[in-house]
């Protein structure tokens with residue numbers, strides 16, 4: 001199905017570190033849906049956890065659903081970059097505002113910790129079939145959980161999500177961090193009682209260290225960002241949330257009204273889960289595009305390589321980017337095969353563009369995100385101005401399209417850090433070509 005003769009050309013192109021747009025020619029209508037039950041169970045569990053989360057985190061008591069993020073229509077940002085109004089409307093799916101964890105990692109991460117806590121509580125007779133999850137916040141559960149540790153490896157945000165959720169339930173929480181993790185994320189975890197172990201290597205090394213330590217300890221659960229089904233299902237549950245919000249906004253999705261979704265991609269779990277969920281609900285009417293840094297396009301490299309496990313180092317890139325959430329050299333091999341038939345494409349951005357987009361989103365919309373999340377804002381323009389994007393659009397009308405910019409993180413960024421980010425984004429034209 002894949003035409004392998006173009007792969008070396010593509011790798012040469014990636015090595016130039018110029019932003020590019022890639023259309024996935026292997027995309028097809030999937031009839032297989034191997035994870036239906038897992039995703040449906042996650043949707044249900046996350047609804048059932050509402051009361052528990054409100055109990056655990058006083059700051060979310062006001063919100064009707066602490067695991068739901070707003071869907072915000074925007075016009076000023078698109079206008080400011082010269083977006084033609086007849087090329088479709090923009091909305092921001094504001095996961096940067098998800099409470100407590102401040103990023104998309106709240107979805108998968110909270111889900112997995114709750115699954116593990118629920119299982120332990122059931123095995124130990126603390127939770128019965130008809131108990132609500134609120135018992136997980138009770139004294140008996142706490143006593144039980146204090147004997148266990150939850151371990152993960154992360155570039156930052158997964159650590160925040162898993163660490164904060166584990167600690168509040170009474171688990172010992174241990175996060176292995178890569179050298180590129182931001183200092184303020186480590187600080188934040190330590191001040192919440194989470195043990196942070198720093199590694200001089202990259203993200204994959206941090207994950208591997210955590211995995212090995214946890215595997216040797218029967219009282220440790222390892223949250224595996226590269227392989228976890230519970231994380232993936234938690235992310236996939238976001239699709240039904242978006243569907244209901246679109247419905248509330250009166251926005252139709254069908255063959256004449258396509259949905260184009262732009263999501264930053266690291267190891268692939270979060271954007272992959274969401275893509276999986278959206279394709280289940282909307283089939284060919286949803287087009288999902290991932291954004292990756294020019295230095296770390298790991299999902300693109302993996303999709304071009306088929307079954308051969310290939311990292312960005314293998315093609316001569318260095319995986320060095322300010323987008324810490326996306327600084328991943330090797331895509332998840334759980335997720336990549338699922339994307340082969342479902343993903344519409346991937347575009348790459350360089351760090352300078354990220355800061356430009358970050359500053360622009362702040363100035364025009366008052367939306368403050370972290371560099372990784374800013375990558376999503378480039379999507380609609382990348383699709384409509386790049387040569388490959390335009391050929392994808394041939395014969396399709398965008399007039400009634402809905403573009404969803406998925407802002408994956410940012411509300412926990414400290415003010416000083418935010419100011420530093422803003423100063424790096426000089427207002428100049430997008431260096432697209």
Ligand SMILES: *Cc1c(COP(=O)(O)O)cnc(C)c1O
Nearest residue numbers: 157266267268269270325408409
């Ligand atoms: C983790 C992360 C992503 C990407 O999620 P993956 O599951 O690693 O692909 C995107 N944006 C931010 C802010 C993140 O923290």
